[in-house]
Amino acid sequence: MNRKPLFITIEGGEGSGKTTMIGRLAAYMQNHSIPYLITREPGGSDIAEKIRSIILEPKHTSMDARTEALLYAAARRQHLVEIVEPALAEGLTVICDRFVDSSLVYQGMARKIGVEEVWAINQFATENRMPDLTLLMDIDPEEGLSRIMANGDREFNRLDMESLSFHQMVREGYKQLADRDPDRIKVIDASKSLPQVEREMIRVLESAVLKDF
Template identity: 60%
Template sequence: MTKGVFITLEGGEGAGKSSIILRIAEWLRHAGIEVVVTREPGGIRIAERIREVILNPEHTEMDGRTEALLYAAARRQHLVEKVVPALQRGCVILCDRFIDSSLAYQGHARGIGIDEIWSINRFAIGDVMPDMTLYLDVPPEVGLKRIRANGEREINRLDLEASRFHEMVQEGYNQVLKLYPDRIVRIDASQAIEEVFLESCRVIGRRMKEFGIHLSN
């Protein structure tokens, strides 16, 4: 494989992205694929520091546009320092969140506007977009219930938002899905984790064939 493949996982809080992405990585590595797993905001030192600022539960006064700009800044550094070099090496990138999160969270749920957030992020990412995106769709009340039941998961500033905010995030993702139907595939994340994983593998397997990559397992 000479050209890497950029795969992102998206979804609201409690959708199960972090668990599924690790299982997908194990599956791909077993098939002989070199995989890089990363996340946004974060993945590298500078972006992780920005993550601490964005998600700190004490930073309740943060303005929505400030939040959007911080996400874009973290995204830019993460892209040039980690994602692009890995793609140039021919790796498969599995990234927990990318630009679609900003479109749904800040663009729609914060009310800034999807077009405005796209403009900010177009400057940050240039022409780098995911080759495929799995949208793990879960009802907000189910996702938040999972978070409350998971004592090991960090509770961040976004988790503390009112239920209406999380409903608007889901609305935002549905709008983004309509904008990019060829790239984004919706997966019902309210299913058992094994079913979500198997469906994710089926989607990735089909898309990989389009890039000339056939998974044997």
Template identity: 55%
Template sequence: MAGVFITFEGGEGSGKTTIANMIQKTLAQEGYHVVLTREPGGVEIAEKIRDIIHDVKYINMDRKTEALLYAASRRQHLVEKVIPALENDAIVICDRFVDSSIVYQGIARGIGIDEVYQMNLFATENILPKRTIFFDIQPEDGLKRVYENKDREVNRLDLENIDFHRKVYQGYLSLCDKFPNRIVKIDASLDIDHVYQQVLTKIREIL
């Protein structure tokens, strides 16, 4: 595939979605073919699965059911949107990917890293991003942003206790150490312009 696959990762309220939109606009203005998408979601079937996963009514959802739903959504999104875009020489920027499942379900939910990774290898057929940007911000600060932003949806994961979000954060840090050639950290606690410049710099390194 001739395109460039880039993923954004981070805890709740890290700002990655806002920055993704800014980066997409900048690169498109420079003449790049950019596809901006998200997980779970991005295509109709995957968005329906997203609605189920994020619905605050389903607080009793089994952790393995949750992990399987993410993998199913990911598979449909890949074959319907991401792979065709990459084959068409696009830059694909995806808000979340496999790393999210590893830290949220594998680590924070306690399913196990290997179990979740193998599940997602089946779903993705070993497709991984060329570069992953981790938006590094303390979970307490990210959640504060979530509740201060009246326009942002509050989903089922936002309602988890702080210990859960701390496990997610530590999980991301461990992945950064394990995959330093793919995952780069940026300081997401700074103001939006500084975060944007950090991310743009990291993306330009691989274009």
């Protein structure tokens, strides 16, 4: 059966389990013989990874919010044209850890630059390219941050240094985006057990997209 290659993104606050669920999603793709590529933002390509190291360096606490937004958009552009679009053209379903929605909530809402301002930057960067489906891993920020503290293997970055109120604004921002675009953004309760979260993610995936093949 011919399958349309999909652009799927995973979003969520810190400690929401995105990395774990991406691994489970990859296993699903393998089991169903769906060719796929896993990538991430910021990063995914050599140039974008270099930009990532600048953005997330814990020492860069003086970074201006608009500088941060522009760097994310620059990394996103390079990643999109170098990795995402070529993979889709080859027939691969792309599973990406974060995309434009992250910038809208982290910089537009939590940093208070303005959603429309950040959206304008990203419209230019992506030429209005958006995912076919976004899985939003929703969790209370306190629980998410406690997970991070308990995970010694996880990368520590500048966002982990933000206040609880910052992460609460991120969560609220994601909820607002989901309310605006419910056909694309599907909310998953990430506070449940891993098997429960995985089952819900696959159910949403199949009901939202794969049934159309």
